[in-house]
Amino acid sequence: MKPSRPPITAIAIGEKLTHLLIRRLQRLDPGVLADEGAANLWDEICVQIQRGSDFRSAYEDEMEAHLGIFVAQLPEAERRTIWMSTYDGGESAPVNDRAIARHVMGEHIPYQVGNYENERIRRMLQLD
Numbered sequence: 001m002k003p004s005r006p007p008i009t010a011i012a013i014g015e016k017l018t019h020l021l022i023r024r025l026q027r028l029d030p031g032v033l034a035d036e037g038a039a040n041l042w043d044e045i046c047v048q049i050q051r052g053s054d055f056r057s058a059y060e061d062e063m064e065a066h067l068g069i070f071v072a073q074l075p076e077a078e079r080r081t082i083w084m085s086t087y088d089g090g091e092s093a094p095v096n097d098r099a100i101a102r103h104v105m106g107e108h109i110p111y112q113v114g115n116y117e118n119e120r121i122r123r124m125l126q127l128d
Contacts, residue, residue: 010085013078018108020070021063022116036124042116047124049113063109067101 008016022042030038032055038044045059053059071079079100083089086103088096 008078008081010082013074013082014085014104014108017067017070017074017082017104018112021066021104021109022112024066024070025063033124036127037120038124039120043118043120043124046113046116046121050121050125060105064098064101064105067104068097071097071100071104 025042025045026040028041030041030044033044033047036047038047041062045063048059049056071082074082079095079097082100082103083093083095084091086096086099088099
């Protein structure tokens with residue numbers, strides 16, 4: 001008999017979704033910062049948000065859309081677990097993938113976007 005794995009926590013699920021989002025955005029081409037040295041969309045988002053860009057909400061909408069796809073692909077038990085940690089979640093409330101994506105955007109993504117760095121990001125931020 002296989003030993004059972006301990007249940008995954010809402011924090012761990014949020015971190016998992018954050019990791020998936022970062023990896024997805026690192027595979028997408030940058031937009032407006034391609035000429036400044038952004039290698040991918042994740043680099044661009046980090047730089048633009050750390051700069052306080054006027055496009056912040058557009059980048060957040062883009063990230064939330066990708067997160068929604070990942071949330072919908074979670075096993076039901078994980079969706080329910082993270083749903084229960086949102087402000088909207090409750091045992092009797094139906095799971096809302098968009099609310100989960102917003103929750104991850106509010107609780108997990110800001111730290112990563114604000115603190116993620118690599119040589120390209122440091123160089124672009126020095127151009128300011």
